[in-house]
Each structure stands twice: as C-alpha cells, then as structure tokens.
Amino acid sequence: MIARVLLVLMLAAGALGAGLGLDYGAFVKTPVPLPEESTILDIPRGTSLRGLARRMTDEGILKHPYYFIALAYRQGDQARIKAGEFELTAGMTPADVLARITSGQVVQHPVTLVEGWTFRQAVAAIEAQDRFSGELADLSDEDLMAKLGRPGEHPEGRLFPDTYRFPRDTPRLSVLQRAFQRMEQVLAEEWAGRREGLPIDSPYEALILASVVEKETGAAHERPEIAGVFVRRLRKGMRLQTDPTVIYGMGDRYEGRIRRADLREATAYNTYVIDGLPPTPIALPGRAAIHAVLNPADGDSLYFVSRGDGTHVFSATLDAHNQAVRRYILGEP
16 A cells, blocks of 8 residues: 555656656747847846846746746856846747846947047037946046046047947946047058158148048048048148138137138138148048048149039149139039
8 A cells, every 4th residue: 555655656756747847848948928029137236046037037027937047057057147238039038048148248338429520529429328327528628638548638539430339337438448549549550551651740640631531521432532632732831721620710609601701810720821730630530531641542633622412523723623613612604
C-alpha cells in the first residue's frame, strides 16, 4: 500500500515537473505582451532582479516573474542587470528582454547641430534636449571655453555640426565636449590632406574661411568654387567682400537686410573694410566646407552673385560681375 502511494506521488511530481518545464519553455519563447509596438523600460540604479521582475509583471510585460528570475539564473545574468532606458519592441521574448537589459544597449537621445549655426545656437540646441543634465545657458562663452580646456579662446565655429546621440542624463557639457573634440579631429584630418601653396597659414585660418564658405552657399557642389574665389582674392590681396561677415559683425542689429552704411561700417568682421580674413569663424562649418577651402576648385573667377535660387553666377572680371548683378539683383534684362 505504501509503495503504491509513493509511486503515485512520484508520478505526480514527475508530471508536475514536466508540466512546469513545458510551461517554462513556452514562457521563454513566447513574445512578451507590450502595450504598444515599442515601450521604454526605465531601470533605476540599484534595481534588483527580483524587483525588476515584479515590476514588469505589474506593468503587464511579464506573466511569470519567477520564470524570468529562473531564466536569469540559468543564464548567469542574475547580477548583470544594467541601469538606464531600454527599448522593448514587439516580438521580443523574455530571453530577448533579458539580453537587452544586460547588454547595456540603452536608448540614445539625439541632438543635432546644423551647419551654419552659431556657437550659441548650438548651445541652445543642446540645452533644449531635456533628457540631458546640467546647465549651459547661464554660462558665458568664456566660461564654456574654459571648461573645454581652451580659456581665452573664441568659441565661434569650434563645434562640429552633426547628429550626436547620448544616454539619458548625460551632462550637457559632455555633449559640448564631444562636438568640440570632433571638430578638432576633422580639422586635423582635413589639414593633413590640404593642397600645397594655399594662402592659409593654419588650421584655424582654414576654419575661419570654411565658416564663410558655409554661410555663402547652401548648394553643396558650389563650395569648392566659392572657396576658389576666396583663395584667389586672398592671393591677389583683394578684400573678400562677403555679406555673411558683415551680418555677423552687426550682431543683434541685423534685421534682415544690409544697407550701404552697413557695408562701410568699420567692424572687425566687415570684409568690405578689412583686409584678409575676419578674426574668428562666423558659424559652424561642416567637413565639406573645410575640405573645400583646403582643396579649392581651380579657375579664374574672382566674383560671384546669387541667382536667387540658392546658386551663384561666377565671373572672372568686374565688368562681367556687374552685368550679373544688374540681371540677378537689379532685375535688368
């Protein structure tokens, strides 16, 4: 009689174990029920495996917290839960979820710095990303350059325009440092591949001229030709006479148009008045603009005027340039 009872109990335990094994196997392979196509799982620092499993069960992501705990122990991941934001997407199984949150593959938040922006516009864009930490807006240009390790230097043009991605709570100063270091890297790479014999004596002068080229045209194919015009003018001792430098020198006084008096005003940036390059960059130049000034197009053009469609007419003589001005600026036939 006792033997029969033991046999029944053993069979029941075996059946229960087999059932649990099948149930666990199905759990591991079945996609988790997400409320949407994707959801962000935010795991604070110090979260335990058990606490996370219970929380995901409460939020409807898991049906069996203990199966998830067992999965983690079985794979040796019980102590590898990472903090941060993790994106869970439709079709992910509990095994996929565990792999995601132990890999450290956290959500990256983007911030884009645009070619032609000023330094302060770039700082404002970094400040506007509310997933980052720390404040920049209240710091002066001098304070920011000191924090970047360049005290006393002018900040304009020193950030590389690109889209950068960082985890939540990244210090905004770290974002600024990444953009600064990236510009240093790109400028060094392009300087190393420059054409010989240019009237540009340093990487910083290349950065200055590249910022002017960046502001002069939005047509990518024109950058080398516009750079060629400026390089030839520098060689001949001609003034650059470029409107974006005038606008930059006017600062907040610029209201959308340049008057004759503005062209005659003796600001440090007015290239209708000063010889050579302005003292600093006037915007953030991209790699294409930097490359253009260090590898300008050959030719004989010394002038250009806007067609009004984003492109320009290039001229080798003042007479031809004046004809282009009459046609495209004054509207004469």
